[in-house]
Amino acid sequence: MNKEIGPIEDLIKKLNRLPGIGSKTAQRLAYHIIEMEDVEVADLANSIIRAKKDTKQCSICMNYADSDPCEICSNNSRDDSIICVVESPKDVEAMERSLSFRGKYHVLHGVISPLKGKTAEDVTINQLLKRIENGNVKEVIVATNPTVDGDTTARYIQNILEKYDDLIISRIGYGLPVGGDLEYYDEITISTAIQNRRKLD
């Protein structure tokens, strides 16, 4: 019997394609959606459409945003002489939550990864170069993650920016997270934390 796929089965299949949503979770979500109120379901579907349709990419920092330029790039009270380079929009959110940075951002949308065949062309490094050529940037903080690919990307950015004599290139500090417990961290984290020690005065 070559029967058409039913609406529940269809929704389970679609949800199952999303990252981190296994078949059990997809099933649970689908049945939950069926039991939601009509208006809530319409609202959810509408939010999905709207997020895709109304989200723009900021032409300066390349982050996703509600407007172009984004709120951060168009905020004159933020220091545009210092750019923090991050891998993803989620990293911008994390940085903003920390309230510790008042400069501008640049979102790479990925990392250089020789193993995954990702080159500098696959991230927004060219756009970063243009910003530095056009603007009055004094420092670039590379805040890619402390992974092999994140470090490779940081090194690459350092190399192509070296030619700008007055530009400071820094890497975000790595070590133990505040509140962390030494015994739970791996050797490399601890070793990095030891190397990044600073004199107390």
Add this chain to the structure above:
Amino acid sequence: MNKEIGPIEDLIKKLNRLPGIGSKTAQRLAYHIIEMEDVEVADLANSIIRAKKDTKQCSICMNYADSDPCEICSNNSRDDSIICVVESPKDVEAMERSLSFRGKYHVLHGVISPLKGKTAEDVTINQLLKRIENGNVKEVIVATNPTVDGDTTARYIQNILEKYDDLIISRIGYGLPVGGDLEYYDEITISTAIQNRRKLD
């Protein structure tokens, strides 16, 4: 600043309300959706609307289905003298996957739970009673989960069905570990549990 909520933030909030979707997962999903193709996003939103709109509740077994009566209830090759009572639509799917049961189902949509204030009125026990009064049912297999609430519900069903002299009331066999949940077990475990069902007396 009383600023309007942006489309990304809005979607994250909506996804975060779904069961088992924490704020990190909601964020990851929202950014994934933004990076999906337009047509895929429309497709996902449409599947959500359609699942809610086109899913019916079978007026016989109370399961969610594409039609009323559902495919199983309207299948004449299945034995309608034996009804398997389960907690949820997911349990019907698990039973069907095991290929070990050729009767009909009854979906309770929950369990009796004194602690959670759920009584017999909150599940579809009245509809089950009507089926037994009207039909030629010879056996009811109670396949609620082997949990405190599942057992309470089984005992309750046994009590109200006792008055039907010729009706056999059985409980699904304890091939399932106590505290387990039917939907997570494999075909052989479920099939064994069906074979090991025992008459409640």
